[in-house]
Amino acid sequence: MEFSTLLAFAAAFFVFAASPGPDNMTIVARTIANGAASGIAYGAGTVVGILIFLTLAAFGLSVLAAEMGVVMTILRYAGAAYLIWMGIRLWTAEPVVPDLQPVNGGGGLVSIFATGIALNLGNPKMPLFYVALLPNMVGASLTLGQVGVLAAVIVAVEVVVIGGHVLLASRARKLLRSPRIVRRVNRTAGSVMVGAGVAVVAAR
Numbered sequence: 001m002e003f004s005t006l007l008a009f010a011a012a013f014f015v016f017a018a019s020p021g022p023d024n025m026t027i028v029a030r031t032i033a034n035g036a037a038s039g040i041a042y043g044a045g046t047v048v049g050i051l052i053f054l055t056l057a058a059f060g061l062s063v064l065a066a067e068m069g070v071v072m073t074i075l076r077y078a079g080a081a082y083l084i085w086m087g088i089r090l091w092t093a094e095p096v097v098p099d100l101q102p103v104n105g106g107g108g109l110v111s112i113f114a115t116g117i118a119l120n121l122g123n124p125k126m127p128l129f130y131v132a133l134l135p136n137m138v139g140a141s142l143t144l145g146q147v148g149v150l151a152a153v154i155v156a157v158e159v160v161v162i163g164g165h166v167l168l169a170s171r172a173r174k175l176l177r178s179p180r181i182v183r184r185v186n187r188t189a190g191s192v193m194v195g196a197g198v199a200v201v202a203a204r
Contacts (some may be wrong), residue, residue: 045116083197090190
């Protein structure tokens with residue numbers, strides 16, 4: 001696989017990953033509300049979902065994934081319901097200055113990570129993205145080594161995209177120094193998460 005092909009793939013995937021959408025909105029909202037670990041956990045889950053689709057597409061199973069309508073729908077609705085539930089919890093939460101908030105436990109981060117995976121596996125646009133991108137940019141068939149290289153490119157791009165969103169949201173979080181401001185931000189973040197859940201459900 002030529003270096004120019006990898007650069008083209010990286011550029012196309014960066015546009016796809018960085019474009020506004022439920023995932024990026026949720027990463028920002030979770031970081032502001034619960035800290036960087038929460039945003040990173042959700043982002044890591046989305047990356048795992050993306051890599052699963054890469055594997056399916058590379059081995060000619062993307063059409064099968066696109067046809068798994070019932071499973072994809074269940075995953076999408078379950079993930080969306082979780083986002084909406086977390087958004088409502090944020091909206092109704094008592095305002096606590098971030099420095100005093102308890103850090104998410106391991107179990108909480110695992111559930112956030114799993115939600116990121118579920119929402120990506122239930123995203124109807126993911127199989128179509130790989131069906132259109134891989135054959136046209138890197139060929140119809142890939143070796144195991146080429147899949148590994150593409151996976152490395154995807155992870156590198158996502159580190160930049162997710163890291164950028166978490167960094168900006170973390171800086172915004174440091175400005176929260178009064179319960180009144182925290183309440184407003186919680187409700188804004190909660191509204192964003194509910195909106196992201198609704199957007200996931202509405203996606204076709």
